[in-house]
Amino acid sequence: MSNWHLGRLAGFDLETTGVDVETDRIVTACVVQCGADQPTVSATWLADPGIDIPDDAAKVHGITTEQARAEGRPAPEVVEQITAALAEVMLAGTPVVVMNAAFDLTMLDREARRHGVQPFADIAGADLRVIDPRVLDKRVSRRRGPRTLTDLCKHYGVKLDGAHSADADALAACRVAWRIAQQYAEVGNGLLDELHDQQIDWAREQGESLAAHFRRTPGKESWADGVRTEWPLIPHQAGGDDQ
Template sequence: MNWHTGRLCGFDLETTGVDIETDRIVTACVVQCGGGQPTASATWLADPGIDIPEQASRVHGITTERARADGQPAGQVVEQLVAALSQIVLAGIPLVAMNARFDLTTLDREARRHHVYPLADTVGDQLRVIDPLVLDKHVSRRRGSRKLADLCQHYDVEIGDAHTADADAIAACRIAWRIGSLRPELAALPLAVLHQQQTAWAAEQARSLADYFRRTPGKEHQAAGVHPEWPLIPAQEVRRDR
């Protein structure tokens, strides 16, 4: 059985912003699908402990007031997320995450912030990730945006209510399945090899993006923010008062 026809686990976060070092988790979804088994989904709503900017609320629909009224304390959500994902990874199921570098690094920083043992430290070298963004950039040289909605359109995948964690997580799995179906040479790779290959492809893609920023007037400063590491940017010193 190739990986795209086996069990997959979609993982997605909606957050207070896009800074992995300071922004917080607002909603999360872990959805297992495929492999001839029923779909199983779990979602979380967190009180992030800080105000949710209006711009972020417009994207995912969660206001500060709703998060405070209905959300679990952030530390509890992070602990439950890490526990759920650890169990899945150790069962040999790959995590499918669109732009995994963002979601997994954000979860890592939240774990450290709330004194939860991080996922990467828990599962070690058992982590296997499938990133539709990395795969798509590798197989297609087309120009234009590669946001989740764009990939859904390109691969003829329904997304449902975009920018909700559950819809985005299942859409990422569908795109991964579609890429595996269209590219048998990728589908045939063992998960460990595919993970290793994506690490190299993501680094190459990051270098290309940084080079683009450096040679584009007005964007030169953005090159410093491009990280080659994948699927997780290693932690530096994380301030506990953030």
């Protein structure tokens, strides 16, 4: 549909035990549906990830190992429910808005495989339509500096209450995507199908540019090898670490 941002949007965000998509685990999650002059509907989850939550991660999202064990639902149950919620909105034609999608969607994919749940991308198939505010912002704005969700909210005038809680971040990502679409016709006026495909190309170009930057920066040359260019998720490698 044209002017995709004027319809319903589904924001998705995870808070996790760390930043390694292959080995870390989901702690909290949110899928929020908003926009189109309809009420905002939010579903949130707290999981017992089955492993200890490092202190550094707990300081970011506020969930300790003890709290997750006492109050969280079993990880397989949470992963299945998140996957089902995302599949439902996706199959209804609602774009899923994910800040730095390659992290959250890859994390969910690996958790699904770890717990015997059909991966979200496999269910969505050709209906997979993702909007990534980070990819969009890098495309339309050449400014320097960091591009975290907090940075994007400041730049586009979006209020962010409770940063690093999954529900606040998921809703803020939708609002940032809406602001970008309102300000830049390249983003807002395109067909959703085409925009999804364009983001695949843009994310690859952005990753290649970052890797090139690392290669020519003294002391960071080795970082280039760790830059991934796949979007909206990193394909699973058979035989990888599913433990």
